[in-house]
Amino acid sequence: MPVLASARYGKDNVRVYKVHRDDKTGVQSVTEMTVCCMLEGQIETSYTKADNSVVVATDSIKNTIYIKAKEHPVNPPELYASHLGQHFLDSYPHITSAHIKVVVHRWTRMTIDGAPHPHSFFRDGQETRNVDAVVARGQGIDLKSSIVGLQVLKSTGSAFHGFVRDEFTTLAETWDRILSTDVDCTWSWKRFPTVAAVHEGVERFDKAWESARNITMKTFATDESASVQNTMYKMSEQILEAVPEVERVGYSLPNKHYFEIDLSWHKGLKNTGKDAEVYAPQSGPNGLIKCEVARS
């Protein structure tokens, strides 16, 4: 006899835009985000017995995403996600947890003739600020914040040598290479008991995002990198140090390879080793290096 081992449903890819208009100054601020909201609870019979009486329609979930964006601030996304998740527990006794994902897209204010423009913005990269919230009945709110898709490259200051050499090895050791990655950095907060606790000291979330971003970039730029592994560990350590309420930091970093091209076949051109200038960026395969660093 089969059993429903797990079940969760909701609405994904709900795109939301919110504007804030400052009537005094005429300055407008915008937020664009993509939201996923999934519910768990006593919903088994909808799967096993065609019992839709336990189903909050995914269309209603979508509507709720809009209404909560109207009723509450959407910044920081950690607070919005907490309000949204809590709503489903408060409204539906048979729902036991809400899993919210918010992806915030960049709209950076334009500078026109040296001054910030009051209502014009541009997308300065595919980087997003993400939040994963789990609001579970009787258990509080678990929040994970992240930076995803921040593309970085350094043209020197990275080495990789001393690795295992055996009959499978072709890679040459290097003391000077290009290092490039798409940063995926996640920091997990100590559990919050209530939405009120998330709200109290809410500026912590923007500060942590700024710290994580600055630490990531500064360490990437200034570390004489021995490996992706070692550099990401140094980043994680510093974020834990900078944000006391964070329990765990994780990175997932592709190692995006740039291959040297031997052009000596053309008029003896020197383009390898210390003479390398023109490289071939690779779409794949790429290394993929991950870690999570927790407090001891």
Ligand SMILES: O=c1[nH]c(=O)c2[nH]c(=O)[nH]c2[nH]1
């Ligand atoms: O920083 C690196 N870590 C590795 O584990 C690895 N493996 C590899 O081929 N190149 C690299 N670079």
